[in-house]
Amino acid sequence: MGRVLRAAGAQGFLLLLAVAALAPIAWALVSAFKPAAEIVSDPLGLDVTTLTVENYRRMFADVPIGQGFLNTAVVLVAKGSLTLFCAPLAAYAFAKYRFAGRELLFGTVLITLMLPTIVLIIPLLLEMKALGWVNTYQALILPGAVDAFAIFWMRQVIAAVPDELIDAARVDGCGELGIFTRIVLPVIRPAMAGLAVLTVMNIYNDFVWPVVAASSERMATLQVVLSTLAQNITGNRIGADYATVTGELLAAASVALVPLLILFIALQKHFINGILAGSVKG
Numbered sequence: 001m002g003r004v005l006r007a008a009g010a011q012g013f014l015l016l017l018a019v020a021a022l023a024p025i026a027w028a029l030v031s032a033f034k035p036a037a038e039i040v041s042d043p044l045g046l047d048v049t050t051l052t053v054e055n056y057r058r059m060f061a062d063v064p065i066g067q068g069f070l071n072t073a074v075v076l077v078a079k080g081s082l083t084l085f086c087a088p089l090a091a092y093a094f095a096k097y098r099f100a101g102r103e104l105l106f107g108t109v110l111i112t113l114m115l116p117t118i119v120l121i122i123p124l125l126l127e128m129k130a131l132g133w134v135n136t137y138q139a140l141i142l143p144g145a146v147d148a149f150a151i152f153w154m155r156q157v158i159a160a161v162p163d164e165l166i167d168a169a170r171v172d173g174c175g176e177l178g179i180f181t182r183i184v185l186p187v188i189r190p191a192m193a194g195l196a197v198l199t200v201m202n203i204y205n206d207f208v209w210p211v212v213a214a215s216s217e218r219m220a221t222l223q224v225v226l227s228t229l230a231q232n233i234t235g236n237r238i239g240a241d242y243a244t245v246t247g248e249l250l251a252a253a254s255v256a257l258v259p260l261l262i263l264f265i266a267l268q269k270h271f272i273n274g275i276l277a278g279s280v281k282g
Contacts, residue, residue, distance in 0.1 A: 025257065032056070032254040036247035055247035056255075064217060065252060068225035071214075072204060075140045075221060080199050082145035084192065090146070091154030092180055096166060106155070112148045121212055128213055139213040140221065150195055157191040158184060197267050204260060222256055 031039050033051045059065065093099075094106050124143050125134075133139040161184055169179045185192070207223040214220060220228075229252050 025261075028250050028257070029254050032247070032250040034247070036243040039246055039250065040243040055251040058244070059248040059251040059255075062248065063225060063229055063252060064220075065222070065225055065255060067218070068220055068222035071137075071140070071219060072222040074137060075210075076200060076203050078137070079141045079145050079203055080196070082141070083147050083150055083199050084196060086146045087150035087195070088154045088158070088185070088188065088192065089180070090151045091158050092184060094151070094155045095158040096161075096163070109148050109151055113152070117208055121209065124209075125212055133213075135214050135216045135219045137219070140210055140219070143209065143213075147199070150199065153195060154188070154191065157188050161187050193267065194272075197263065200263060201260065226252055226256060 027044075030046065031043070032055055033053065034046070034055075035050055035052055036055060038045070038047070038050060094102065128134050128139045128143075131138075133142075165183050165187075166179055169183050174182065205223060206221070207227065210221040211224045211227065214224070229249060
């Protein structure tokens with residue numbers, strides 16, 4: 001009986017946490033369909049007869065959110081592909097090869113994890129300026145494409161792959177690239193899926209570097225567009241009041257939120273399996 005009560009208490013506590021986490025998201029998604037004046041006058045109320053898409057219509061007319069989505073998509077595909085291609089290869093070398101300076105080099109990679117992003121902004125910006133890459137896709141994609149955390153995580157996962165499998169493949173005449181693609185990759189596929197989800201989320205939500213490296217409206221990513229949304233609304237419409245700005249802000253936030261929600265719901269099983277991959281060795 002005591003075990004049942006403890007399990008029920010734990011489930012109830014987790015349910016409360018889930019409600020507390022999801023309530024703001026649900027409120028934002030629903031409020032985006034309410035008339036702007038009603039959002040301010042009765043933020044917790046809901047009259048289904050007054051629901052409208054006017055906030056979305058105005059937001060798409062006032063804000064270049066489509067350009068932000070396009071830029072984010074380009075950066076996401078290019079930068080994400082580089083991360084998922086380079087990180088496992090580097091991690092495989094660190095995990096399964098013995099070479100001079102391996103520990104020193106891997107330690108250097110780990111040290112970069114301790115550096116705050118703000119410390120790297122000025123040197124990176126000066127480098128982008130010297131290369132003539134400011135306000136270009138190169139500046140948004142290349143810095144940070146080979147992520148230190150991704151290398152570290154993949155190394156821990158690949159280290160758990162039995163050496164006997166790799167040695168047997170070598171005895172059978174398989175080349176090093178073949179060993180990686182035919183032996184290692186199938187084993188670490190759950191971790192790769194988890195890394196893909198984390199990589200997408202990090203790139204999609206990145207704000208600090210894009211707002212510095214791509215300040216022009218033409219190259220602004222989605223998060224940069226959202227950060228300047230209120231100014232765009234008031235600048236494009238004379239007399240835009242607080243309620244109007246709030247309604248369009250909620251509409252834009254909802255549009256930006258939906259892709260990540262869909263991604264996580266669709267891939268949550270792979271994400272959880274990827275987080276657990278390599279956590280138990282043997």
